[in-house]
Amino acid sequence: MAANIMVRSKLPARRKVDPQDSYKKYRKELREDFNNSCGYCGDSDERCDKSIFHIDHFAPQSLFPELALDYANLVYSCRYCNVSKSNHWLGTDSSVANDGISGFVDPCDQNYDVHLGRSSSGRICANTKVGAYIVKRLKLHLLRHELLWKSRRMRELRVHLDDLIEEIKLRKEPNRDQLLALLEKHRDLTRKIDEYERGAYA
Numbered sequence: 001m002a003a004n005i006m007v008r009s010k011l012p013a014r015r016k017v018d019p020q021d022s023y024k025k026y027r028k029e030l031r032e033d034f035n036n037s038c039g040y041c042g043d044s045d046e047r048c049d050k051s052i053f054h055i056d057h058f059a060p061q062s063l064f065p066e067l068a069l070d071y072a073n074l075v076y077s078c079r080y081c082n083v084s085k086s087n088h089w090l091g092t093d094s095s096v097a098n099d100g101i102s103g104f105v106d107p108c109d110q111n112y113d114v115h116l117g118r119s120s121s122g123r124i125c126a127n128t129k130v131g132a133y134i135v136k137r138l139k140l141h142l143l144r145h146e147l148l149w150k151s152r153r154m155r156e157l158r159v160h161l162d163d164l165i166e167e168i169k170l171r172k173e174p175n176r177d178q179l180l181a182l183l184e185k186h187r188d189l190t191r192k193i194d195e196y197e198r199g200a201y202a
Contacts, residue, residue, distance in 0.1 A: 100130065158190050
């Protein structure tokens with residue numbers, strides 16, 4: 001069954017940059033161009049130690065050293081996706097990333113989200129055969145990706161929850177106080193989880 005939620009909240013787009021003598025010097029620009037998130041799984045670096053985010057060479061530099069400093073070949077990537085992808089590549093042509101069945105899709109290609117999506121629970125899943133290859137190779141089925149997605153959704157929903165609590169306070173309905181107590185307890189609990197995450201990665 002096809003997924004119906006995008007893997008990434010926003011499509012990354014690489015800018016034009018001045019040439020550098022080391023690909024590591026592109027880190028700041030890459031992080032911004034990839035919306036502070038892994039190009040492959042969409043995990044945000046907001047709650048992570050930035051050092052575990054790597055710079056991946058889409059077409060591996062071990063196979064195509066001439067692309068080692070090519071900004072158009074770089075991907076801001078979490079450690080999990082970068083290590084799993086490693087130097088895997090089909091064939092010997094850097095411009096052919098997949099054969100329609102196996103291989104990869106450049107995360108900046110709008111077709112990336114055609115091949116991959118999320119289930120309603122946030123689990124990353126494949127929409128195509130190439131997507132299935134990517135999910136398996138990059139281990140995108142890992143529970144961590146689903147939980148991090150849910151954590152972001154929880155933070156977004158808490159903003160709406162604050163508004164709802166204020167709205168209910170103005171109502172004069174039976175059981176209002178019980179409903180308020182329940183909503184406030186839920187809000188406070190998710191806030192504590194959020195504070196824990198912030199502290200764990202500070």
